Amino acid sequence: MTTVMNHKSPTASHRPIMERLNVVTAVVLGVAGAVISYYLAQKFLPQNTEGSVMKTRHDQVVLIGMIGWFIGFMTGIGALVGPFRWLMGKDLSHDENMYLAGKDAGIARYFRYTTDHKVVGIQYLVITMVIFGLGGILAMLIRTNLGNPEGGWLHPQAYNAVVGIHGIVMIVGTIIMITGPFGNFIMPIMIGARDMAFPRLNALSFWLIVAAIAPILSSFFLGGITTGWSAYNPLASQAPAGMDGYIMFICIFAISTMVAGANITTTVVRMRAKGMTWTRTPIFIYGTVASVALALPAFPVFFLSQIMSGMDRALGTTFYDTRGGGSGWLYENLFWLMGHPEVYVILIPAVAALMEMAPVFTRRPLFSFKIAVMGIAGICGLSILVWAHHMYMTGWAPLLNAPFMLTTELISIPTGMLFLVLVGTVWRGRLWMTVPTASIFALLLNFMIGGITGIYLSDVPADAALHGSMFVTAHFHYTLMGAGLTGAIAALIFWFPKMTGRMIDKQLSWISFWMVQIGFNVAFMGMFMVGLAGQPRRVEAYAELFTRGNQITTGAAFVIMAGMLVLLWAVIYSWRHGQKAPMNPWQSKTLEWSVPNPVPLENFETLPTVTSDPYGYGKAQS
Amino acid sequence: MSDLQTKKPQWWKSKDVKITAGLWVVFSALIAIIGGEVNARPMGEAASETMANTIHIMKLFTWVSAPVAGLVAAIAVKALMQKMHFGDNPPPEADHQISDSPKATAVWVIVSALLCLFALIFGMVILQKDNNTLLDVHATDIKVTGQQWAWNFDYSDNGNFQSEDLYLPVNKPVHFHVTSLDVVHSFWIVQMGIKVDANPGYLTETAVTPTKIGIYDLRCAELCGLLHAYMQKKVHVVSQQDYNNWVTSHGGTI
Numbered sequence: 001m002t003t004v005m006n007h008k009s010p011t012a013s014h015r016p017i018m019e020r021l022n023v024v025t026a027v028v029l030g031v032a033g034a035v036i037s038y039y040l041a042q043k044f045l046p047q048n049t050e051g052s053v054m055k056t057r058h059d060q061v062v063l064i065g066m067i068g069w070f071i072g073f074m075t076g077i078g079a080l081v082g083p084f085r086w087l088m089g090k091d092l093s094h095d096e097n098m099y100l101a102g103k104d105a106g107i108a109r110y111f112r113y114t115t116d117h118k119v120v121g122i123q124y125l126v127i128t129m130v131i132f133g134l135g136g137i138l139a140m141l142i143r144t145n146l147g148n149p150e151g152g153w154l155h156p157q158a159y160n161a162v163v164g165i166h167g168i169v170m171i172v173g174t175i176i177m178i179t180g181p182f183g184n185f186i187m188p189i190m191i192g193a194r195d196m197a198f199p200r201l202n203a204l205s206f207w208l209i210v211a212a213i214a215p216i217l218s219s220f221f222l223g224g225i226t227t228g229w230s231a232y233n234p235l236a237s238q239a240p241a242g243m244d245g246y247i248m249f250i251c252i253f254a255i256s257t258m259v260a261g262a263n264i265t266t267t268v269v270r271m272r273a274k275g276m277t278w279t280r281t282p283i284f285i286y287g288t289v290a291s292v293a294l295a296l297p298a299f300p301v302f303f304l305s306q307i308m309s310g311m312d313r314a315l316g317t318t319f320y321d322t323r324g325g326g327s328g329w330l331y332e333n334l335f336w337l338m339g340h341p342e343v344y345v346i347l348i349p350a351v352a353a354l355m356e357m358a359p360v361f362t363r364r365p366l367f368s369f370k371i372a373v374m375g376i377a378g379i380c381g382l383s384i385l386v387w388a389h390h391m392y393m394t395g396w397a398p399l400l401n402a403p404f405m406l407t408t409e410l411i412s413i414p415t416g417m418l419f420l421v422l423v424g425t426v427w428r429g430r431l432w433m434t435v436p437t438a439s440i441f442a443l444l445l446n447f448m449i450g451g452i453t454g455i456y457l458s459d460v461p462a463d464a465a466l467h468g469s470m471f472v473t474a475h476f477h478y479t480l481m482g483a484g485l486t487g488a489i490a491a492l493i494f495w496f497p498k499m500t501g502r503m504i505d506k507q508l509s510w511i512s513f514w515m516v517q518i519g520f521n522v523a524f525m526g527m528f529m530v531g532l533a534g535q536p537r538r539v540e541a542y543a544e545l546f547t548r549g550n551q552i553t554t555g556a557a558f559v560i561m562a563g564m565l566v567l568l569w570a571v572i573y574s575w576r577h578g579q580k581a582p583m584n585p586w587q588s589k590t591l592e593w594s595v596p597n598p599v600p601l602e603n604f605e606t607l608p609t610v611t612s613d614p615y616g617y618g619k620a621q622s
Numbered sequence: 623m624s625d626l627q628t629k630k631p632q633w634w635k636s637k638d639v640k641i642t643a644g645l646w647v648v649f650s651a652l653i654a655i656i657g658g659e660v661n662a663r664p665m666g667e668a669a670s671e672t673m674a675n676t677i678h679i680m681k682l683f684t685w686v687s688a689p690v691a692g693l694v695a696a697i698a699v700k701a702l703m704q705k706m707h708f709g710d711n712p713p714p715e716a717d718h719q720i721s722d723s724p725k726a727t728a729v730w731v732i733v734s735a736l737l738c739l740f741a742l743i744f745g746m747v748i749l750q751k752d753n754n755t756l757l758d759v760h761a762t763d764i765k766v767t768g769q770q771w772a773w774n775f776d777y778s779d780n781g782n783f784q785s786e787d788l789y790l791p792v793n794k795p796v797h798f799h800v801t802s803l804d805v806v807h808s809f810w811i812v813q814m815g816i817k818v819d820a821n822p823g824y825l826t827e828t829a830v831t832p833t834k835i836g837i838y839d840l841r842c843a844e845l846c847g848l849l850h851a852y853m854q855k856k857v858h859v860v861s862q863q864d865y866n867n868w869v870t871s872h873g874g875t876i
Contacts, residue, residue: 395819456680
């Protein structure tokens, strides 16, 4: 619980409301809000009559209950304190701001609406691991179920629900896995700032994600998300009330992403240290900004698409219902307008993080910084013009297939630039073999496979054979997990000393690295094979001929799981008992390593001035 | 690579470059051969020209991307072949400070753009071929209706009878008009390499000419609810004679 701070409390016995709020009050108020609004909705909403066309009352009640939870939770955590003060015509005092930043609050600040970017970073790291844990358990349920052709012990409806929740939970986890923990903890220090531009928005973006977890968890008990993560209509309007959990989850998460995006972008544009020109800004910063800036146009569309989906379910509108003049194609368009930029939201910061590490572990400058920036910018620009390649086979607009084929294949050019930067940097460097170094090579391999299989899929005739098959599933796991998650784990190991003050266990992280990488490649190669042979996605049973491929995948999936558990153990153990980290264990030249462990509140005593680019390695300089 | 030219004029004579070039040739060949086979083998024997084209184009894409993948692999392996440094403290810094090589990057970008253009043109050519089948006026028209979780076929050209089985005459173009009664399904004949979504309220089209007598798989490729996994059928491609017999036995006309 919160500590009493004498210098600011009016009387010792009477603490202001602001100081009484934490995650406990948030959950209490959230549950109260949910119960009250659920009760009121049950009581006052008109009953479904015999003659009513849409039996939507249940969805209305569920959605109102979830909105009640959301409002209660956000009030209880203290998100409304600042806006309330502004309404009163005042702002928070300096002491109150210091209290919000978690000054002298110890462990309690992690359970409060704390504005310090380092606290938010750690909070994000923990929630990302929780999300991956949940998604990973669901992945293992899917794989065990697919261990034999007849399907397994899961009921088809339960299987569909598991697939849907695995999908959306993992997508959200991968979206926040780098910009969340490292974009919040490391990025402001890296650019030489004391905090983010909008610290309270920073806390808001994190607690919104926590608030969003209740709807997605509740969907387990409301029939599940039986539509896969893409939630296509009209299937979604047919789905059980678990779908309302999905809609609520996405709406809250989209707000969180927009808030974080605006915050991070502003911070980088406005708050870089003196002398940090754009050419001296580390590439990881570019990756982070590109990622969140790309989310800025993408997520409002996602938000909107789900609002419309919710209206179709609860209010009887027909945005996506052909019978009422709508179209499922509208949903697909809106969804993929978000859905394709979103994969680059995940991928770009992962690649950028490894680009940041490459010079450190090869002890030479980053190769062709400008090409790296151009590659990132090129991907961002093109990625909003490629969405309809997910819709080649919908029959929506055959004439548009050719132009979308063009834009999609053009993306391989900026993507190739990222490869060039990475291979250019490892070329003739002195490799310091650590897990992040090995991750660079793992990323080159996995991303190459993911990229080339993407070229097949971008081609309309080949997509006619591959779309909707396990091949697609394997392809995007190669990009999001093989490339994205590999980069995120490397980032965790690289920045672990700064974030926790301790070194991560070397041996355990190596064991985990090899288990995950080998398990991953075996598992998803098996999946490519069954996809090529014609196994559709999202099926709980399959023809005999796919048995071997699926069993290979299932077996290797258990290796991945074991590897991930080893990593989890390494993180927990090292966080508590690991060897104390020096200030700059990797001898890196970026600013975040110039502050002591643990990083003090407001990071720098005097703000640094930057006089050279961050990649000045190599003999010629010293 | 050419970034060495800042060091010495004849960069290609350096040992590093020679080894990398050798690796490049080996890896490119390996990726082209193995990659092409790995793709083509599981896809099985094509039951239509569309599928044959698809297998062909996937092999072609593999060959086109093999030099790029091979180069990345060669440089990566060369880097791994160097003496590595383990331990808790950093190794001495590299003996050079090369941070850019405009020529190398220009070559890289131009080559990747050309390969991209090549892939695009081939894709367009094959796409055009597939589209031409759609325009064939002599094709047999079959209306396909998906519903949770079954397929129905209307043989409108053969006396408009309905069937739950799909029989197709060999070597005759077939034109499918696909729709759905409830949610989105996807009509996919695996071995023929054709697919199109079945949308409620809309007719979508695809066409194919089966080239081999046999039994093939029709699967639903879009998650459509509870029994999506079981929404499959066999496709029977038979000789014209057998097809005529089958049609008349179902009350249709030839």
